[in-house]
Amino acid sequence: MTRARESEPTVVSKVETRTDLRWSRKDLLGLRELSADEINFVLDTADAFKQVGTREIKKVPALRGKTLVNFFVEPSTRTKTSFELAAFRLSADVINISVTTSSLTKGETLKDTAKNLQALHADILVLRHSSAGAPQFLAERLQSSVINAGDGAHEHPTQGLLDLYTIREKKGRMDGLHVVIVGDILFSRVARSNVFALIKFGARVTLVGPSTLVPRDFERLGVTISHDIDQVLPTADVVNLLRIQHERQRKEYFPGLGEYVRLFGLTKERAKLLRPDCLIMHPGPVNRGVEIDSEVADGNQSVILDQVTNGLAVRMAVLYLCGGIAT
Amino acid sequence: MKTMLIRNGRIVDPANDRDEVADLLIIDGKIASLSEFRKFNSGVEEIDATDLIVAPGLIDIHVHLREPGFGWKETIESGARAAAAGGFTTVVCMPNTEPVADNPATITWIKNRAAEIACVNILPTGTISKNLRREELAPIGSLMQTGAVAITDDGHCVQNHELMRRAVEYARMVGIPVLDHCQDYDLVGNGVVNEGYWSTLLGLPGWPAAGEEAMVMRNVLLAELCDHPIHCQHISSAGSVRLIREARARGVKITGEVCPHHIALTDDAIQNFETNFKMNPPLRSKGDVDAIIQGIADGTLTILASDHAPHAQFEKEVEFDAAPFGIVGLETELGLFLDLLMHKKRAITINRLVEMYTVEPAKLLKIEAGTLSPGGRGDVTIIDANLDWTVNTREFESLSRNTPFGGWKLRGRAVRTIVNGETVWELSQTKRPSKVVATA
Numbered sequence: 001m002t003r004a005r006e007s008e009p010t011v012v013s014k015v016e017t018r019t020d021l022r023w024s025r026k027d028l029l030g031l032r033e034l035s036a037d038e039i040n041f042v043l044d045t046a047d048a049f050k051q052v053g054t055r056e057i058k059k060v061p062a063l064r065g066k067t068l069v070n071f072f073v074e075p076s077t078r079t080k081t082s083f084e085l086a087a088f089r090l091s092a093d094v095i096n097i098s099v100t101t102s103s104l105t106k107g108e109t110l111k112d113t114a115k116n117l118q119a120l121h122a123d124i125l126v127l128r129h130s131s132a133g134a135p136q137f138l139a140e141r142l143q144s145s146v147i148n149a150g151d152g153a154h155e156h157p158t159q160g161l162l163d164l165y166t167i168r169e170k171k172g173r174m175d176g177l178h179v180v181i182v183g184d185i186l187f188s189r190v191a192r193s194n195v196f197a198l199i200k201f202g203a204r205v206t207l208v209g210p211s212t213l214v215p216r217d218f219e220r221l222g223v224t225i226s227h228d229i230d231q232v233l234p235t236a237d238v239v240n241l242l243r244i245q246h247e248r249q250r251k252e253y254f255p256g257l258g259e260y261v262r263l264f265g266l267t268k269e270r271a272k273l274l275r276p277d278c279l280i281m282h283p284g285p286v287n288r289g290v291e292i293d294s295e296v297a298d299g300n301q302s303v304i305l306d307q308v309t310n311g312l313a314v315r316m317a318v319l320y321l322c323g324g325i326a327t
Numbered sequence: 328m329k330t331m332l333i334r335n336g337r338i339v340d341p342a343n344d345r346d347e348v349a350d351l352l353i354i355d356g357k358i359a360s361l362s363e364f365r366k367f368n369s370g371v372e373e374i375d376a377t378d379l380i381v382a383p384g385l386i387d388i389h390v391h392l393r394e395p396g397f398g399w400k401e402t403i404e405s406g407a408r409a410a411a412a413g414g415f416t417t418v419v420c421m422p423n424t425e426p427v428a429d430n431p432a433t434i435t436w437i438k439n440r441a442a443e444i445a446c447v448n449i450l451p452t453g454t455i456s457k458n459l460r461r462e463e464l465a466p467i468g469s470l471m472q473t474g475a476v477a478i479t480d481d482g483h484c485v486q487n488h489e490l491m492r493r494a495v496e497y498a499r500m501v502g503i504p505v506l507d508h509c510q511d512y513d514l515v516g517n518g519v520v521n522e523g524y525w526s527t528l529l530g531l532p533g534w535p536a537a538g539e540e541a542m543v544m545r546n547v548l549l550a551e552l553c554d555h556p557i558h559c560q561h562i563s564s565a566g567s568v569r570l571i572r573e574a575r576a577r578g579v580k581i582t583g584e585v586c587p588h589h590i591a592l593t594d595d596a597i598q599n600f601e602t603n604f605k606m607n608p609p610l611r612s613k614g615d616v617d618a619i620i621q622g623i624a625d626g627t628l629t630i631l632a633s634d635h636a637p638h639a640q641f642e643k644e645v646e647f648d649a650a651p652f653g654i655v656g657l658e659t660e661l662g663l664f665l666d667l668l669m670h671k672k673r674a675i676t677i678n679r680l681v682e683m684y685t686v687e688p689a690k691l692l693k694i695e696a697g698t699l700s701p702g703g704r705g706d707v708t709i710i711d712a713n714l715d716w717t718v719n720t721r722e723f724e725s726l727s728r729n730t731p732f733g734g735w736k737l738r739g740r741a742v743r744t745i746v747n748g749e750t751v752w753e754l755s756q757t758k759r760p761s762k763v764v765a766t767a
Contacts, residue, residue, distance in 0.1 A: 032528070109641070109644075109645055110645060110646055110649075111644060111645065129646065130648070131646035131647060131648040131649060132529055132530040132531045132600070132647060132648070133529065133531070133599075133600030133646065133647045134646045134647075136599065136600055137600060137645075137646060137647075151530075152530050152531070152648070153530030153531075153532075154529055154530035154531070155530070187530075189530060192528070192530055215527045217523060217524045217526075217527035217528070218527060220524055221528075
């Protein structure tokens with residue numbers, strides 16, 4: 001269900017009405033620093049781009065002649081692919097640099113590598129990095145646009161935006177919704193970007209997971225914390241399940257996947273506690289049988305694949321908006 | 328015979344319980360009694376110290392001079408000049424150099440290099456463990472005999488309590504104190520900033536206060552068990568202050584040190600991932616700052632120091648996780664402490680502040696310094712406690728500029744540093760308020 005609007009904006013009309021632009025950032029570093037208006041503006045822009053994806057010719061010339069560098073200093077498949085495809089659809093030229101091919105392994109500093117990319121006239125740098133703050137570090141030092149594609153446990157703003165887009169698209173609003181985020185909150189940049197943004201729109205957020213992985217300091221943002229998923233699920237409008245990243249865990253954080261499933265997994269049984277119209281979301285990749293049962297992930301409440309589709313539209317919007325600011 | 332007469336200053340000499348306006352005489356590099364002055368009537372260097380404080384030369388018990396091994400960050404020469412510019416006549420340098428100061432040859436090298444090139448007194452420390460690996464004891468007796476005034480694995484922390492216990496027992500035999508950087512590696516993990524609201528919001532790995540407190544508690548127990556002083560370096564948390572206060576009340580030989588950044592700043596300063604706010608232990612909360620100031624006021628924390636930790640810009644200008652910990656401090660610490668402790672918080676008097684920089688470290692290290700007693704070393708710091716100035720990193724003597732205090736407006740600083748009866752540094756007259764200077 002798409003929110004009704006007076007006039008459906010097209011990409012072309014957006015390009016032509018840039019004088020009243022409500023976007024002035026060359027970089028997208030996180031959702032904490034964005035206003036609700038700015039976020040809405042990105043989502044509205046994504047609406048227009050989503051239509052492009054349904055056309056026979058899926059390409060617009062918005063970033064023709066611009067160069068985008070996908071700079072991934074941490075492994076990623078889906079985010080990198082999504083950005084790459086978004087850039088192609090905007091007619092940008094794209095190069096990919098991943099950590100294995102990067103000179104960072106040869107001892108060059110991040111700053112030097114980025115300055116080199118700028119010297120090659122890269123207009124937009126999409127950065128995935130294991131250190132929180134790395135995108136801000138580059139944004140302060142480069143004229144190019146810097147788009148955060150995930151920095152440590154800090155933010156993953158385009159994931160947050162696509163989650164919001166999906167909620168808005170399916171629910172028609174965010175105000176007053178009860179959004180439950182389940183899993184490894186402590187190490188999750190997805191959780192942070194979601195929390196920062198959802199709060200701005202008046203959503204009620206509950207974080208659920210083992211006490212070792214749900215930092216109590218989030219309560220100071222007005223978020224509720226629970227360790228009893230069965231109590232929380234019946235009132236949820238949205239359940240967002242985070243990947244339990246065992247590869248990133250130290251074993252002292254939780255006893256094991258079996259216990260995790262028993263206490264927090266969205267099993268078929270638990271899914272019965274959900275309202276019929278509750279959305280089930282997951283940023284992927286899904287560990288079937290861990291944070292979510294396979295059948296639930298594929299069930300009719302699941303919007304996991306919508307998130308992927310919407311991610312493309314949101315990333316096109318972000319590249320388009322930021323790429324238009326940088327000179 | 329070389330004679331220096333410092334006229335009309337307010338002499339603050341806590342070791343002798345002196346606080347009076349008087350002249351101070353230095354003959355041949357030693358403090359002399361004024362009664363000896365009449366023997367001389369020519370060749371006297373006179374210094375007007377009207378409205379200024381004349382204090383024993385200040386001691387900084389915690390600095391990294393980076394030599395040997397890291398001369399691009401700092402050298403013994405530049406570090407000594409930075410010390411002089413900050414008002415320090417004696418600095419105690421940490422052993423985490425390359426090679427590590429875990430052997431007599433390196434201690435001797437540092438001493439010789441200092442004698443050759445340094446404008447202030449440099450006192451080396453040796454390590455607790457060989458190569459700072461926290462596995463076996465360094466040759467502590469040999470280190471002491473070559474001139475190490477203390478042992479410390481600063482920057483690291485011996486995790487094995489049994490090894491630490493034996494180190495403290497051994498140091499007791501040798502007669503030098505143990506200085507400890509208190510950090511439990513299991514609790515701290517890869518933490519880079521105070522664990523709390525800001526680490527949570529920014530997704531930066533947290534360094535919980537309990538990681539310091541666990542080792543402070545360990546040190547309390549071992550100081551008590553071995554009946555020998557352990558000095559806890561750079562105390563950052565309220566819990567550590569409480570542990571030290573309780574232990575000292577029982578007579579345990581435990582001391583705590585405060586660095587200016589831990590009372591001047593809180594962890595909200597890290598919001599922009601600026602690496603000049605990254606230090607170890609990290610900046611903490613307002614509650615911790617208040618507790619440390621209270622600990623200074625009530626005598627729980629007895630020593631002030633900088634943890635001067637120079638790093639080159641290219642080393643600091645990296646991702647927050649990847650940046651080295653630490654900031655330079657020698658040229659800002661006295662100004663920060665005067666401004667914060669004396670002027671703003673009124674936590675201590677100038678007398679206590681001088682005592683914490685002189686008598687207290689000298690007592691811990693059992694060194695002949697920190698007094699203006701006749702016969703003692705002619706090391707003097709002249710302080711203008713009310714001079715308003717602005718920190719300008721471009722004027723630093725240190726080779727490095729990694730400080731979060733650039734541009735800060737402070738009240739109070741050293742204006743002249745005298746070592747062995749010689750002025751080794753003086754604030755240029757253009758930086759001082761104009762006043763009528765009496766001429767002889």
